[in-house]
Amino acid sequence: MTENSAKKISTMDIVTKGSLIAIIISVPTLVVFFSIWTITDDLIFGGLGGLITNFITIGISFKIVSKKFVKKPKDNFEL
Numbered sequence: 001m002t003e004n005s006a007k008k009i010s011t012m013d014i015v016t017k018g019s020l021i022a023i024i025i026s027v028p029t030l031v032v033f034f035s036i037w038t039i040t041d042d043l044i045f046g047g048l049g050g051l052i053t054n055f056i057t058i059g060i061s062f063k064i065v066s067k068k069f070v071k072k073p074k075d076n077f078e079l
Contacts, residue, residue: 017069021061021064021065024057024060024061024064025054025057025058025061028053028057029050029053029054029057030050032046032049032050032053033046033047033049033050033053034046036049036050
């Protein structure tokens, strides 16, 4: 019989990691949006800048999650 060595993820762990990723995505988006809106005094340019920044930070956060938060299985694992 095989043993299930997978560690169960707690609710607090999910909340902590999810909040960290949400901060990584939302803070740069809001900073760019409000700074462009304040400088140009145009809501559309601020929204477009925030949208572009949002997509860039989503791509960066995907790389962070796949490197730091996802545990890779061992190579000698057999089914």
